[in-house]
Amino acid sequence: DTGVSQNPRHKITKRGQNVTFRCDPISEHNRLYWYRQTLGQGPEFLTYFQNEAQLEKSRLLSDRFSAERPKGSFSTLEIQRTEQGDSAMYLCASSLGDRGAFFGQGTRLTVV
Amino acid sequence: QQPVQSPQAVILREGEDAVINCSSSKALYSVHWYRQKHGEAPVFLMILLKGGEQKGHDKISASFNEKKQQSSLYLTASQLSYSGTYFCGSTNNAGNMLTFGGGTRLMVKP
Numbered sequence: 191d192t193g194v195s196q197n198p199r200h201k202i203t204k205r206g207q208n209v210t211f212r213c214d215p216i217s218e219h220n221r222l223y224w225y226r227q228t229l230g231q232g233p234e235f236l237t238y239f240q241n242e243a244q245l246e247k248s249r250l251l252s253d254r255f256s257a258e259r260p261k262g263s264f265s266t267l268e269i270q271r272t273e274q275g276d277s278a279m280y281l282c283a284s285s286l287g288d289r290g291a292f293f294g295q296g297t298r299l300t301v302v
Numbered sequence: 303q304q305p306v307q308s309p310q311a312v313i314l315r316e317g318e319d320a321v322i323n324c325s326s327s328k329a330l331y332s333v334h335w336y337r338q339k340h341g342e343a344p345v346f347l348m349i350l351l352k353g354g355e356q357k358g359h360d361k362i363s364a365s366f367n368e369k370k371q372q373s374s375l376y377l378t379a380s381q382l383s384y385s386g387t388y389f390c391g392s393t394n395n396a397g398n399m400l401t402f403g404g405g406t407r408l409m410v411k412p
């Protein structure tokens with residue numbers, strides 16, 4: 191197992207377009223997190239899955255954001271009608287229970 | 303509610319010590335520490351699950367004071383490789399939602 195994998199690594203999109211990111215967690219990890227990080231800031235919590243169930247979602251997250259984790263394996267994060275303020279690094283992390291979370295390399299989104 | 307870290311930045315000479323603090327206005331169920339180097343993803347350092355627990359490896363250790371709702375990360379005899387931004391993360395009482403502080407930028411100079 192090579193760790194948490196995220197695709198794509200970079201995405202440039204025009205304002206108003208929809209984008210989808212994929213995260214493949216470490217295979218035995220039951221928890222999966224999505225975060226957004228901008229320069230100089232800590233990772234901002236977006237949403238959390240335990241197996242296939244989405245247990246938490248940030249109240250700051252607009253309805254344009256949605257995430258899924260079918261069958262408790264990989265996860266996707268979709269942003270609809272992207273805005274320039276959505277430009278950021280989107281990080282995925284996975285863990286086994288409440289143990290250390292391991293991060294992927296992230297997807298850098300640029301909305302032009 | 304995300305934890306609060308202090309200081310925001312530290313500059314050290316090689317061999318000096320540093321302490322980074324993490325506190326919360328709500329009860330901490332667990333505390334996680336991560337280090338992120340520029341352009342890279344955060345890397346897990348350690349987790350503390352019980353109040354009063356202390357952990358460490360090499361010259362980096364941490365403590366967790368559950369009553370005071372705070373944790374501290376200790377870096378002793380710092381090395382150049384310690385440079386980066388350190389984040390503490392905490393989980394809620396269900397041990398679920400892992401949220402992060404704003405980070406402490408550490409720079410170790412020769």
